[in-house]
Amino acid sequence: MARRAAPVLHRDNPDKEPLSGHVKVTPEDWLNVARDLLVSEGVAGVKVLAIGERLGVSRSSFYWYFKSRKHLLEALLDDWEARNTAPILDHCEMPATNISWAVCNFFRCFVDPDLFDASLDFAVREWSRRDGKVRNRIDAADAQRLAAVTAMFERHGFSAYEAEARARILYFMQCGYHALEVREPMQARTARLEGYLLGFTGVEPDPEAVAAARIFAEGKMDP
Amino acid sequence: MARRAAPVLHRDNPDKEPLSGHVKVTPEDWLNVARDLLVSEGVAGVKVLAIGERLGVSRSSFYWYFKSRKHLLEALLDDWEARNTAPILDHCEMPATNISWAVCNFFRCFVDPDLFDASLDFAVREWSRRDGKVRNRIDAADAQRLAAVTAMFERHGFSAYEAEARARILYFMQCGYHALEVREPMQARTARLEGYLLGFTGVEPDPEAVAAARIFAEGKMDP
DNA sequence: GCGACCCTGGACAGTCTTGTCCAGAAAAAT
DNA sequence: ATTTTTCTGGACAAGACTGTCCAGGGTCGC
Numbered sequence: 001m002a003r004r005a006a007p008v009l010h011r012d013n014p015d016k017e018p019l020s021g022h023v024k025v026t027p028e029d030w031l032n033v034a035r036d037l038l039v040s041e042g043v044a045g046v047k048v049l050a051i052g053e054r055l056g057v058s059r060s061s062f063y064w065y066f067k068s069r070k071h072l073l074e075a076l077l078d079d080w081e082a083r084n085t086a087p088i089l090d091h092c093e094m095p096a097t098n099i100s101w102a103v104c105n106f107f108r109c110f111v112d113p114d115l116f117d118a119s120l121d122f123a124v125r126e127w128s129r130r131d132g133k134v135r136n137r138i139d140a141a142d143a144q145r146l147a148a149v150t151a152m153f154e155r156h157g158f159s160a161y162e163a164e165a166r167a168r169i170l171y172f173m174q175c176g177y178h179a180l181e182v183r184e185p186m187q188a189r190t191a192r193l194e195g196y197l198l199g200f201t202g203v204e205p206d207p208e209a210v211a212a213a214r215i216f217a218e219g220k221m222d223p
Numbered sequence: 224m225a226r227r228a229a230p231v232l233h234r235d236n237p238d239k240e241p242l243s244g245h246v247k248v249t250p251e252d253w254l255n256v257a258r259d260l261l262v263s264e265g266v267a268g269v270k271v272l273a274i275g276e277r278l279g280v281s282r283s284s285f286y287w288y289f290k291s292r293k294h295l296l297e298a299l300l301d302d303w304e305a306r307n308t309a310p311i312l313d314h315c316e317m318p319a320t321n322i323s324w325a326v327c328n329f330f331r332c333f334v335d336p337d338l339f340d341a342s343l344d345f346a347v348r349e350w351s352r353r354d355g356k357v358r359n360r361i362d363a364a365d366a367q368r369l370a371a372v373t374a375m376f377e378r379h380g381f382s383a384y385e386a387e388a389r390a391r392i393l394y395f396m397q398c399g400y401h402a403l404e405v406r407e408p409m410q411a412r413t414a415r416l417e418g419y420l421l422g423f424t425g426v427e428p429d430p431e432a433v434a435a436a437r438i439f440a441e442g443k444m445d446p
Numbered sequence: 447g448c449g450a451c452c453c454t455g456g457a458c459a460g461t462c463t464t465g466t467c468c469a470g471a472a473a474a475a476t
Numbered sequence: 477a478t479t480t481t482t483c484t485g486g487a488c489a490a491g492a493c494t495g496t497c498c499a500g501g502g503t504c505g506c
Contacts, residue, residue: 057484058484059465063465129404165411176395176399179402271494283495
């Protein structure tokens, strides 16, 4: 199935009344609602009837577009894979004057929801705990992302061993933090990013980068 | 409901054949199997029929001990609360000659499965994502544990602000790491603990503590 | 031995889910 | 305007799960 650049095209049909008696839904509509449900209720919440109700159509419409619920779940997985890994790889490869800035670039992915959909990522991660195939895809994604972070540290002069150790901590710590869905006050988030820089860049952090980190942490995205 | 010290008393009845035609099960049996299922399959997997099958008895036995499935889930929550918070508090309060050792003590909880059942903790955490009441209890537990870690840093001379920042990173990082269920090689785990010590104790780590950390990380528990 | 209480098995109703089938409406092609 | 293609609604079957009910078997105190 051809993978587009994931245009989020929720039905722009706010009035519940069908346009002309016949409601048209596309496979993307089913997929979008399915994704919402995956995030908010887990894979068990992705039910054909529930999606249909939210779209305002009957279940049989679903079976016109998808062979079965299983096929929908596979499409959902493809969709996730296309969305969430590329931004991390991109940001790890961005030019940075020193390791402090590089860590800031990495961190940026996790602050800006447009770059990385953390809710989606952890909905899939949760799903993977009950499904071996999903688990394999998560593992592959983690390996790919981790390799990018490791390469980032290596480009800034760390040995292969140290780069991997630091990459593991940085990446999994960030993911884990998101996974917990901690309600974190802004001040705490700033302190946390400073902690990353102090603890894991391995050198005295660049003061300018620390200043930028504060700005990132506060959600302002273009310093 | 009186809370015992949670003696794990799985039915020691390996042969499936009932002892004398009449199988005896206790409420603890139902609870133990329910806990197993919560961990391995999530709250959706905690089904009366499934537990009964594993115990080798019919569902109606369940309704003798528990008013409903809902009541079982509440008992499960009480059980988790009694099990998993105390060890962390205890280990944070253990005497330590310096902050490096204190961090090691904390870390020890997460390495020894008898001290802290990480699988259970994150099964409950996952459950909390779909249930506001559970979420409140998780939040309360996190706050309690975090306060203990913060106090630990404060006892070793950190200011209130710094102690809290470091405690947040240390505790949530460790929890988050577990939450991801990363398959981590032993070498990586050792490197990670060293990273904690280097990054978050805030002082040049005690070499003896680092050595002890390696031992902890390798699962040997009594240096 | 005997009665009282503890506990179990199986049947039943009710709800929710997936997946199939088919008549027929709406839109597109001719 | 008519035919063809595309899509939808509702009915149906089958399976999983919860909760209720009740007859009756086991076990323990006396």
